[in-house]
Amino acid sequence: MNKRVIIRSRMMCWTLLRAACLMLFAFHFSSLPAVAQSSREFDQFFLEAMIQRQKGNNAAAFDLLRHCQELNPEAPEVYYFLAQYYSALKNTEKSVDCFKKAAALQPDNVTYMETLAQIYIRQQDFAQAIPVVEKIYERDKERLDLLEILFQLYQQVGRNDKAVEVLNRIEAIDGKSERISMAKSEIFTRQGNKKGAIAEIKALAQKYPNDLNYMALYAETMMMNGQVKKALKVYDQILQQEPDNNRVLMSLRTYHQALGHQTVADSLTERVLLNGNATSEERVHLLRQEIAACEQEGGDSTRVLQLFRKMLARPQSDEDMALLCASYMNAKQMPKDSISRVLEQALAIAPDNSMARLQLVGYAWEKEDMDRVVSLCQDARQYNPDEMAFYYYQGIAFYKQEKLDEALSAFKNGIGVIKDDSNPEIVSDFYAVMGDILHQQGQAEEAFAAYDSCLVWKEDNIGCLNNYAYYLSERGERLSKAEEMSYKTIKAEPKNSTYLDTYAWILYMEKRYAEAKIYIEQAVQNLDEKQDNSVILEHADKIKLKIKEE
Known part of the structure; x- marks a missing residue:
């Protein structure tokens, strides 16, 4: 072959080989940055979702998390947070699916697993909750709370055998206790396993032979499961050691009541009530x-x-x-x-029992024993200083005794314990009577201030409205306000001669004599013969005289 052709052929091979290598390396190095870029993008979007969540921008956070799900469908944290948003949106099915997905993708995450278990329990899907809780416990066998949950769950699904197994696990860690033994015994009783129920409590009593309560519990269990003679024998043994054992006496009382042995039961009742152990x-x-x-x-x-x-x-x-x-x-x-x-x-x-003291105050009040009322309320200052009612009753008692200074002092002391949530009726009367006392003492402005406070607490305090209006009319002051207040009283009690007289007198002071005559005549028609009516009759004469002069 031509040497030049061979050389050119070799050069072409090297060229092709080099091109292939370059393409391979180019592909390799270009794919790595793409993965890294995708991961960085996911991290950025997830971080932003958490920031928006922290700010309370839940709609934005939700959208960002769904984008994160598209970027990385295998990210458990995304499903965990999405589940919470679906729950808020009342989309329970999707929420549960997301929680399941999060737990499936990262089963070692206790938070995910516990949340899933809680959801199953909340939905009363106890069968689904059990394996989840079991998995969590397998990872942390020091958590007795998980065993307690499993005990309840197995009972809910009717797996009493598994419930007993869980109790045995608790007992192996915590030791034998009344609570665990009782729980096992109750399960055995429900299953009809009387021997098992008795044996469980017997083992407890034998473990703590000096504790007579466990002996009594053993006897009670035998009694419940039909072994009456044996139970009574154990009761006798306990009473020989401790004649006033209340638990045994009460059990025997119940037993004799059930048999109709009322005399024996009554004797046991007195024995319990009068012994020192109860x-x-x-x-x-x-x-x-x-x-x-x-x-x-x-x-x-x-x-x-x-x-x-x-x-x-x-x-x-x-x-x-x-x-x-x-x-x-x-x-x-x-x-x-x-x-x-x-x-x-x-x-x-x-002595600090305010309920008993108030009841005694009530009885003394009914007997009109004002000295007793004052004494009881005075003692309450020491034991119930914040109880407003005692100041009120003491003030009224002094007022009835015409001890105005003492009455005013009691009311003023009571004002110091008035709170925003105090009874408006009592507080209103507080100020109303204070106003009456202050007026009698010639302190008109202070009296009017007290009346104003009264009406703040109860704007329809009729007695206060009447007195306030009348005293204003006597002074010839603020007659329109007096008329307005007095009118409320005759609307509330249209046949009350005192209120009718007040209204008539205000009209008289306003020189509206014809109207005053109408109301004073109604007042005279409705006179209460048991009361002193001299003021009303005097007003009637003055109004009639004025009408004649007109």
Whole structure:
């Protein structure tokens, strides 16, 4: 072959080879930047989505996240946040799908998995929630809270065998406890496995042989599962060691009640109520049961009152028993003097009990024993300084006794405890009576300021409107305001002679004598013979005289 041809052929081969290599390298190096660029673009858009989310621009964040999904369909974080937006948009199906996708793409992410489990539980899809929670627990076996959740979930789907397995897992970590043993025993009972139910509690009692409560629980479990004789034997053993064991006494009481052995049951009731081991809460609960039983049998209160008397004759740790007794006596409409004695006992134990004190104030008020009202309210200053009602009742009591300075002092002290959420009726009356007192003391401007405060709290306080209007008319001041206020009173009570007289007198002061005559005649027609009507009659004479002069 021609040497020049061979050389040219070799050169062509090298040229083609070099071109191929260049194309290969060009392809390789051009594809890497494209991937990197796509990743950078995703990162930029995702970061911007989070920024917009942080700013509260949820629509923009949502759109950016959907673009991120297009850029990288395998990014779990995108699905996690999209799921939240779909949830907000009430698109539950899409939201759940996104949460599933996030958890599937990154099953090691506890947040994703826990969120998915919560969603299943919220939807009551307990069967789906179980494997998710199990996976989370497999990664962190120190989390007892997950086992507690699994226990509940297995019960929800009727897998009691698996629920017991979970309890065994908890027990292996935490040790045997009453709560776990009781839970297992209850499951066995539901399954009809009486032996298993009893054995579980027996094991607990044997593990803690010095704890009589577990022995009592063992006996209760036997009683529930039909082994009555064995249960009674265990109860006897406990009472030999601790004769006043309330748990056993209450169980025996229930047992004898069920058999109709009422005398024995009543004896056990008194034994529980009067022994030193019972807490106040237990005694109150037991007495409530006795009251309910008594009402079912016809409502004879004799036995209940006997129990109360025996109880209250003993030292009390708190006022609960006395208050329950007073409440019962009140329901039975017993004499208020008798109820008062019990309430006094409650106050002696707990002088800061405002409910008992207010009830005593009410009884004293009904008897018009103002000295007693004043005394009770004065003591309340020490124990219930922020209770506005006591200042009010004390002020009114002093006012009824015509002790104006003391009454005014009580009301002024009460103003200091008025709050925005105070009872408007009481606050309004506070200021109304203050206004009356101040006016009687010749402090007209201060009285009018008090009336203004009264009407701020209750604009339709009729008594205040009448007095305010009348006192203004007496001074010949702001008569149009006085007329407006007085008119409200006769609209509210059109046959009230006092209010009609006030309105007539304001019209008289405004020199509207013909109108005044109409209303004063109505006032005279509606006179209350039990009241002093001299002022009304005097006004009537003056108005008639003025009409004649006209």
